[in-house]
Amino acid sequence: MDSSQPRTGQGSRLLLVVAAALVDADRRILLARRPEGKALAGLWEFPGGKLHPGERPEQGLARELAEELGIDACVSCMQPLAFASHAYEDFHLLMPLFVCRRWDGIVTPREGQTLAWAFARELRKYPMPPADAPLIDPLIALLG
Numbered sequence: 296m297d298s299s300q301p302r303t304g305q306g307s308r309l310l311l312v313v314a315a316a317l318v319d320a321d322r323r324i325l326l327a328r329r330p331e332g333k334a335l336a337g338l339w340e341f342p343g344g345k346l347h348p349g350e351r352p353e354q355g356l357a358r359e360l361a362e363e364l365g366i367d368a369c370v371s372c373m374q375p376l377a378f379a380s381h382a383y384e385d386f387h388l389l390m391p392l393f394v395c396r397r398w399d400g401i402v403t404p405r406e407g408q409t410l411a412w413a414f415a416r417e418l419r420k421y422p423m424p425p426a427d428a429p430l431i432d433p434l435i436a437l438l439g
């Protein structure tokens with residue numbers, strides 16, 4: 296066991312994931328459907344992924360957005376909005392959600408994901424991982 300890994304009181308590993316609500320000019324939010332073969336396959340999520348050791352959250356998020364969507368996101372424009380804290384069976388997820396309205400390049404699914412742009416009020420129509428439920432109200436409050 297890696298003793299440098301933070302652990303929660305119940306012994307499960309704390310996993311730090313960074314995620315983005317990419318917002319377009321019409322105030323729609325980008326969702327990505329997790330491909331078959333990945334954990335939580337078929338559910339709609341905010342793009343992002345695991346923070347690498349030594350990365351700042353915004354830096355790690357920019358790397359994930361480049362890898363997953365082929366875009367160059369504006370790091371200094373990322374706006375912290377809310378976070379998810381959720382106990383999955385084998386790890387505890389801690390996931391800050393940043394709002395990101397500026398990027399260069401064209402959003403392209405680079406990892407076999409299906410993409411959708413949804414208004415904040417439509418988000419509940421998309422089955423999402425259980426951790427994401429508390430993130431919807433702050434998005435509605437921000438974007439209407």
Ligand SMILES: Nc1nc2c([nH]c(=O)n2[C@H]2C[C@H](O)[C@@H](COP(=O)(O)OP(=O)(O)OP(=O)(O)O)O2)c(=O)[nH]1
Nearest residue numbers: 312314334335340341342343344345388424426427
């Ligand atoms: N990106 C993202 N991950 C989420 C969300 N909700 C949620 O529970 N998760 C979980 C699913 C995964 O267990 C974990 C993030 O994993 P990931 O598969 O996106 O990580 P990654 O991009 O680094 O991918 P990989 O290299 O490990 O395949 O967080 C969400 O809205 N967005």
Ligand SMILES: [Mg+2]
Nearest residue numbers: 342343344345
């Ligand atoms: Mg990911």
